[in-house]
Amino acid sequence: MNEQKGALSGLRILDLTRVLAGPFCTMMLADMGAEVIKIEEPGKGDDSRHFAPFQNGESAYYMNLNRNKKGVTLNLKGKGRELFLSLAETADVVVENYRPGTMDKLGLGYETLKAINPRLVYAAISGFGNTGPYRLRAGYDIIGQAMGGLMSTTGWPDGEPTRTGTAIGDVLGGLSVAIGVLAALRHRDLTGEGQMVDVSLVDSVVASLEIITQIYLTEGRIPGRIGNRYESVYPYDSFRANDGSIVIGAGNDKLWHLVCSVIGRPDLAADERFDSNPKRVKRHAEVKPLVEAWTQLHSIDEIVEKMLAAGVPAAPINTIDRLVKDPHIAVAREMFVNVTHPKAGETKLTGSHIKMSATPSAIRTPSPELGQHNGEVYGEILGLSEKEILALRQEGVL
Amino acid sequence: MNEQKGALSGLRILDLTRVLAGPFCTMMLADMGAEVIKIEEPGKGDDSRHFAPFQNGESAYYMNLNRNKKGVTLNLKGKGRELFLSLAETADVVVENYRPGTMDKLGLGYETLKAINPRLVYAAISGFGNTGPYRLRAGYDIIGQAMGGLMSTTGWPDGEPTRTGTAIGDVLGGLSVAIGVLAALRHRDLTGEGQMVDVSLVDSVVASLEIITQIYLTEGRIPGRIGNRYESVYPYDSFRANDGSIVIGAGNDKLWHLVCSVIGRPDLAADERFDSNPKRVKRHAEVKPLVEAWTQLHSIDEIVEKMLAAGVPAAPINTIDRLVKDPHIAVAREMFVNVTHPKAGETKLTGSHIKMSATPSAIRTPSPELGQHNGEVYGEILGLSEKEILALRQEGVL
Numbered sequence: 001m002n003e004q005k006g007a008l009s010g011l012r013i014l015d016l017t018r019v020l021a022g023p024f025c026t027m028m029l030a031d032m033g034a035e036v037i038k039i040e041e042p043g044k045g046d047d048s049r050h051f052a053p054f055q056n057g058e059s060a061y062y063m064n065l066n067r068n069k070k071g072v073t074l075n076l077k078g079k080g081r082e083l084f085l086s087l088a089e090t091a092d093v094v095v096e097n098y099r100p101g102t103m104d105k106l107g108l109g110y111e112t113l114k115a116i117n118p119r120l121v122y123a124a125i126s127g128f129g130n131t132g133p134y135r136l137r138a139g140y141d142i143i144g145q146a147m148g149g150l151m152s153t154t155g156w157p158d159g160e161p162t163r164t165g166t167a168i169g170d171v172l173g174g175l176s177v178a179i180g181v182l183a184a185l186r187h188r189d190l191t192g193e194g195q196m197v198d199v200s201l202v203d204s205v206v207a208s209l210e211i212i213t214q215i216y217l218t219e220g221r222i223p224g225r226i227g228n229r230y231e232s233v234y235p236y237d238s239f240r241a242n243d244g245s246i247v248i249g250a251g252n253d254k255l256w257h258l259v260c261s262v263i264g265r266p267d268l269a270a271d272e273r274f275d276s277n278p279k280r281v282k283r284h285a286e287v288k289p290l291v292e293a294w295t296q297l298h299s300i301d302e303i304v305e306k307m308l309a310a311g312v313p314a315a316p317i318n319t320i321d322r323l324v325k326d327p328h329i330a331v332a333r334e335m336f337v338n339v340t341h342p343k344a345g346e347t348k349l350t351g352s353h354i355k356m357s358a359t360p361s362a363i364r365t366p367s368p369e370l371g372q373h374n375g376e377v378y379g380e381i382l383g384l385s386e387k388e389i390l391a392l393r394q395e396g397v398l
Numbered sequence: 399m400n401e402q403k404g405a406l407s408g409l410r411i412l413d414l415t416r417v418l419a420g421p422f423c424t425m426m427l428a429d430m431g432a433e434v435i436k437i438e439e440p441g442k443g444d445d446s447r448h449f450a451p452f453q454n455g456e457s458a459y460y461m462n463l464n465r466n467k468k469g470v471t472l473n474l475k476g477k478g479r480e481l482f483l484s485l486a487e488t489a490d491v492v493v494e495n496y497r498p499g500t501m502d503k504l505g506l507g508y509e510t511l512k513a514i515n516p517r518l519v520y521a522a523i524s525g526f527g528n529t530g531p532y533r534l535r536a537g538y539d540i541i542g543q544a545m546g547g548l549m550s551t552t553g554w555p556d557g558e559p560t561r562t563g564t565a566i567g568d569v570l571g572g573l574s575v576a577i578g579v580l581a582a583l584r585h586r587d588l589t590g591e592g593q594m595v596d597v598s599l600v601d602s603v604v605a606s607l608e609i610i611t612q613i614y615l616t617e618g619r620i621p622g623r624i625g626n627r628y629e630s631v632y633p634y635d636s637f638r639a640n641d642g643s644i645v646i647g648a649g650n651d652k653l654w655h656l657v658c659s660v661i662g663r664p665d666l667a668a669d670e671r672f673d674s675n676p677k678r679v680k681r682h683a684e685v686k687p688l689v690e691a692w693t694q695l696h697s698i699d700e701i702v703e704k705m706l707a708a709g710v711p712a713a714p715i716n717t718i719d720r721l722v723k724d725p726h727i728a729v730a731r732e733m734f735v736n737v738t739h740p741k742a743g744e745t746k747l748t749g750s751h752i753k754m755s756a757t758p759s760a761i762r763t764p765s766p767e768l769g770q771h772n773g774e775v776y777g778e779i780l781g782l783s784e785k786e787i788l789a790l791r792q793e794g795v796l
Binding site: 007008009010011020024028032051052053054055060061064065110128129130131132133134137138140142143146147148149150151152153154155156159160161162163164165166167168171172175176177178179180182183184185186187189190193194195196197198199200202203204206207208209210211212213214215216217218219222223225227228230232236237238245246247249308313314315316317318319320321322323324326327328329331332333335336347348350352353354355356357358359 | 405406407408409418422426430449450451452453458459462463508526527528529530531532535536538540541544545546547548549550551552553554557558559560561562563564565566569570573574575576577578580581582583584585587588591592593594595596597598600601602604605606607608609610611612613614615616617620621623625626628630634636643644645647706711712713714715716717718719720721722724725726727729730731733734745746748750751752753754755756757
C-alpha cells in the first residue's frame with residue numbers, strides 16, 4: 001500500500017552520524033520512509049549505544065534515535081573506504097557530523113564523492129560549520145547554546161544564564177539539516193545537480209533567536225533574562241499551583257477581566273492600576289501575587305479547567321510523568337509509541353511529530369543491532385558473497 | 399544564473415500565516431528561492447507589523463520574518479474566497495496557522511482545496527494539532543513550552559520551571575512543518591498526490607525532549623532541573639568569569655587534567671576525590687568552586703583562549719551584543735545581513751542558517767509593504783485588470 005511507504009520512500013541515505021544532532025535528522029527522514037543505512041565503527045558502534053538509560057542492557061538513547069534505520073559496520077580506512085565509495089555511488093544522500101576536515105582526511109570529502117556521484121546531496125552538521133575561523137573547534141550542544149546567545153536570555157533576573165533543559169542546539173541543528181537535505185533533493189531531482197549542505201549548531205541557535213536579536217540590532221538594548229514573562233503583554237507568565245505550576249496567556253483587557261472573575265476578584269478589573277495592558281506590564285510584579293493568591297490554593301488541573309472554561313488560555317507546566325500520560329499528547333496525537341526490540345523487549349519511543357495524511361510517518365522497525373544489516377547491504381547492494389563478507393569481518397573491515 | 403535562483407525556485411506557496419511559527423517556516427522556504435505570496439488582512443495586515451521593536455515606524459519583528467516574500471491583501475470571505483480558490487489552483491503549497499476548523503468555516507478547508515487542486519500540499523501549524531481533545535485550545539508559544547514538558551526541565555534545582563528565552567515552541571514548529579512540506583512535495587512530484595501536513599507546537603516541543611523523556615520511560619525517574627550541568631559528565635557546566643560567564647565541556651580524565659593545568663592546580667589531577675568522571679559527577683558541587691576560583695579572576699576571552707589553546711572545549715556565554723559582532727558568526731558565517739528597506743532604511747536581519755553550495759539561500763528582497771504585490775499577483779497570475787483590482791480594493795476585498 002502506498003500509504004504505508006512514507007513520503008520519502010525510495011531514497012537511500014548513508015548515515016555516518018553519531019550521538020544526537022545527526023541521528024535526529026536521519027531519524028526523521030527514516031520515519032518518513034527513506035532507507036537510512038547507519039554506518040558504525042566495527043566492534044564499538046555509535047557512542048550513544050553506551051549512554052544511559054538502559055533497558056535490558058540496550059540504550060534507550062540509541063533505540064529512540066535510531067529506529068527505522070538499517071545498521072552496518074564499516075572501518076572507513078583502507079578497504080572500507082572503497083566499500084563506502086561503492087555505496088555512495090548508489091546513494092541519494094550522505095549525512096555526517098564529524099569535525100570539518102575529517103572526511104577529507106579519510107579521502108571521503110565532498111569533492112571526492114561528487115566526482116563519483118554528481119547527483120549526491122552531501123550534508124554536514126558540525127559545531128561551527130565548514131567555514132570560518134572557529135570551524136575546527138569542538139561543538140557540543142552546551143557550546144552551541146552558549147555561543148549562539150540563547151543561554152544569555154534564558155533564566156531569571158539576577159540569576160545565571162541558563163541552558164535549555166534539552167539538547168536544543170543539537171535538535172535545532174538536526175531539524176535544520178533535514179530541511180537543507182530535502183530542498184537540495186528537490187533541486188537535484190529537477191536539474192541532476194547535487195550539492196553540499198552545511199549546517200552548524202551555533203548558526204541554528206542564532207536563527208532561533210529571531211526577535212531577541214532584533215531588539216539589540218534595532219534599539220541597542222541587550223535583551224536579558226526575565227524569567228517566564230513576556231516583555232509585551234501581562235499576565236502572560238507562570239503561576240504557582242498547590243501541586244506545581246501553570247501558565248496563563250492573557251494578552252488583552254478582555255482576557256484580564258476574565259482572569260479577575262475566575263480568581264474571584266472582579267474588583268481588579270476596574271482597578272485603575274491595572275486597567276490597560278501597558279499598565280499591567282509595568283506593574284507585573286504587583287499583578288503576579290494577586291493572581292497567585294488564588295492559584296496557589298488550587299491544583300494544576302482545577303486552575304487550567306476553570307481558566308479554559310472561562311475562555312482564558314492556560315496550561316499545566318507538565319512534568320515528564322504527566323506528559324507521557326496526557327490523553328491528547330500521548331493518546332490522540334500518538335507521541336509515545338510502543339515498539340518491541342529483540343533485546344530490550346517492549347519499549348516506548350517518542351513518535352513522529354510531523355503528521356502527514358497520505359504518507360504517514362511511522363516507526364516500522366526497532367533500532368538495529370550492531371552490524372545487523374551487513375548481509376543485506378553488502379550482499380544485495382554491493383553484490384558481495386557471504387564468504388567475502390565473513391572475510392571482511394575477520395579482517396576488521398566490517 | 400542558476401546559483402542565484404535558490405533550491406526551491408519555481409515553487410509557489412500561499413502563506414496565510416501570522417506572527418512567528420508559520421512565518422518562520424515560509425521565511426526559510428522563501429530564503430531557499432520559493433515564491434511565497436503572503437496574504438494579509440486588508441487595512442491591517444499581520445499582527446506582527448505592530449510588534450516592537452520599530453525602525454522608522456517599521457516593525458523589525460515583521461521585517462525579519464517576512465523578507466523575500468510577496469505581500470498581497472485579501473479578505474477571505476465573500477468575493478475574496480473565490481480569488482483565494484483561483485490562486486490555490488495555481489499553487490504548490492498552502493500554509494496556514496489558524497486554530498483548527500477556521501479554514502473549514504471559511505469554506506477553504508483542505509477537502510475543498512484538494513477538490514480543485516489534488517496536487518496541493520496543505521500545511522497547518524497550530525498549538526495542539528488538527529486532531530485530539532485539545533485541538534481547539536489556543537496555542538501560544540508559552541503554552542507549547544509548558545505543556546510539552548520543556549519548562550519542567552529548564553532551570554535550577556529548587557528554582558522554578560523556566561521558559562527558554564526565545565519562542566522555541568514556535569521555532570521548533572516552524573522548522574518541523576517545513577520538513578513536512580518538503581517531504582510531501584517530493585511525494586507529490588513523484589506520484590501527483592498532494593496531502594495535508596499537520597504540525598503542532600506541543601508535539602514539536604515533545605519531539606525535542608529526546609533522552610529526557612526516555613529517562614522517565616525507562617527508569618521511572620522524573621527528570622528535574624539541574625541548571626547548566628549534565629547528568630553524565632563533569633566538568634561540563636558554566637563558570638563565572640570576571641565579566642560574565644563561560645562554559646567548559648571536559649568529558650573525560652584527559653580533558654580534566656588539562657583543565658587542572660590551565661587553572662594552575664596540577665595537584666588536583668592526582669587528587670583521589672576527583673580522579674574519575676563518575677567521582678567528578680558525584681562531587682560536582684566541590685569541583686565547580688575549584689574551577690571558579692580561577693575563572694572568576696579572568697575575563698571571558700582570556701579563559702576561552704587559554705582553554706582552547708590547551709585543547710579543552712570552551713566557549714563564551716555570548717550576550718546578544720557580543721553575538722552580533724562575533725567574527726565567526728557575524729562575518730564568516732554571514733548570520734547577520736544588511737538589507738535596505740524602502741521605509742526603515744538600512745536594517746540588519748538574521749541570515750539563513752542553512753548553507754547550500756550550489757543554490758545558496760539569500761535575502762533577495764526586503765519584507766513587503768501591505769498589499770505591495772497586489773498588482774503583480776492579481777494581475778499577472780489571475781489576469782485581473784488594474785481597474786478590477788482598484789474596484790476590489792474599494793469594496794474592501796483587497
